[in-house]
Amino acid sequence: MKVFLVGSTGFVGRTTAAYLLGQGHELVAWVRNEDKARDQLGGNVRLVSQDVDLVKEMEDADVVVNLSGEQLSGVRWTSKKKSRFQHSRVGVNNQLVEAMKKADNPPDTFLSANAVGYYAPSQNKVLDDAPASDKTYLGRLCSEWEESANKAESLGVRVCNLKFGLVLGREGGILAQMSLPFEYGVGTNLGLGNHMFSWIHILDLVRAIGFCIDTSSVSGSVNVTSPNPVKFKQFVKALVQNTVSFITLPVPTILLGVVFGFGESAKHLTNSHNVVPEKLISNGFTFDFDDIDKALNEEFNSSDVDIKVHNLGKKDASYPLRLECYKKTSAQYELNTSIKLNSDINSTFNFFSSPLNLGMSTPNWMGFRILEMPENVKKGSVFSYKINLGPLPFKWRTEIAEWSEGDMFIDFQKKGPYTLWWHEHRILENSNNTSFMQDRVLYRVPLGILGRVAHFFFVKRTLFRIFSYRRRIIQLRFGG
Numbered sequence: 001m002k003v004f005l006v007g008s009t010g011f012v013g014r015t016t017a018a019y020l021l022g023q024g025h026e027l028v029a030w031v032r033n034e035d036k037a038r039d040q041l042g043g044n045v046r047l048v049s050q051d052v053d054l055v056k057e058m059e060d061a062d063v064v065v066n067l068s069g070e071q072l073s074g075v076r077w078t079s080k081k082k083s084r085f086q087h088s089r090v091g092v093n094n095q096l097v098e099a100m101k102k103a104d105n106p107p108d109t110f111l112s113a114n115a116v117g118y119y120a121p122s123q124n125k126v127l128d129d130a131p132a133s134d135k136t137y138l139g140r141l142c143s144e145w146e147e148s149a150n151k152a153e154s155l156g157v158r159v160c161n162l163k164f165g166l167v168l169g170r171e172g173g174i175l176a177q178m179s180l181p182f183e184y185g186v187g188t189n190l191g192l193g194n195h196m197f198s199w200i201h202i203l204d205l206v207r208a209i210g211f212c213i214d215t216s217s218v219s220g221s222v223n224v225t226s227p228n229p230v231k232f233k234q235f236v237k238a239l240v241q242n243t244v245s246f247i248t249l250p251v252p253t254i255l256l257g258v259v260f261g262f263g264e265s266a267k268h269l270t271n272s273h274n275v276v277p278e279k280l281i282s283n284g285f286t287f288d289f290d291d292i293d294k295a296l297n298e299e300f301n302s303s304d305v306d307i308k309v310h311n312l313g314k315k316d317a318s319y320p321l322r323l324e325c326y327k328k329t330s331a332q333y334e335l336n337t338s339i340k341l342n343s344d345i346n347s348t349f350n351f352f353s354s355p356l357n358l359g360m361s362t363p364n365w366m367g368f369r370i371l372e373m374p375e376n377v378k379k380g381s382v383f384s385y386k387i388n389l390g391p392l393p394f395k396w397r398t399e400i401a402e403w404s405e406g407d408m409f410i411d412f413q414k415k416g417p418y419t420l421w422w423h424e425h426r427i428l429e430n431s432n433n434t435s436f437m438q439d440r441v442l443y444r445v446p447l448g449i450l451g452r453v454a455h456f457f458f459v460k461r462t463l464f465r466i467f468s469y470r471r472r473i474i475q476l477r478f479g480g
Contacts, residue, residue: 007067011172042360077265118142165225169202193233
């Protein structure tokens, strides 16, 4: 199907884009900045800007998926912010529906993101068709959000309002906001932690989006949450067990008020939502991550990326010490990972050998931008990128050291944050329709003992996150 995707460059949007491509859909993304979006979404998505002929796009699309919505959790809800919350949700839906009304052949299906904040706070179970809360700002906003989407029903469009729980994924949402202190030993709990916490793992969320696209019997309000909501303190306990946190400090509600304002922007952080996905389950959807511990273990304890001390040093002939930039150094560390993909060896090689696809598999916080690349890639080709490592921006310049079409290629750092960076990519045929991609990175950090300390506390964890995210996006992209 041809899917018109809005909100494609956010945490949920990029993961959804990779998944939909992996399911064989043709993807069109409506974006603010085409250059920036190309670095984030890769070369297989057609990008259209804000001034595109939206009516024509609605005529061409089979499905419209709107995931736009400015982040409202963890920020002060000022009047200016509320206006932006409204425009990025209700306003965008109104634009899409107005274009559908003018289209001779509107899309068959419209999926609009929404949130469990639609419902009144409650400890009791809430099913898909429960009414909206008119007593909270978030309930009223989400109600307007849903009403704006439902206007498409009069055109014969099947509408699904996807009420997301808090999305669990290391590179976005609540885990991106909360997990850093947990990973360095100190956890936090919001209030007493007795409020119910409705959550959804990012992989189940994108699968649910695909399920709603494919399942014509699903429409109306759809709760996209795990079937097993937990109390917030249970979520914190599971987060402690899956990180290195050894102490948990309570964050008093009065402190939340000081930080976020003594109003609903702070209060909603401890509101209770016990939302269950009855409609998804009754229509046959199954969850891969229905247990909070399993979901968090997936994010923090994957064994698929291995980083270890490289003991061979200059005895390792894998990288050419004759290169001028590496004559006086040798590798300290070695990173290995491999991925089985549902694609043939040529398709896999073509994807990985294109610099345009690097950004798609790089977390947003790295600020990846392509600055320079050749038209044709071969041995000796040079590429320049902009990246962020933590708060520090870097220019990264690499050169192709070896190139074997359909088989392998190696790039090494000419200029960048590492003393040595040697990255081997090997594509192995598994069968006619599947293949293995293997990564081996030999690297060395600067600054002697200080660099080794930084590697233990920061660099190793950062590389683990980068390559774990890369694995996930690539597996989704190839239907894994």
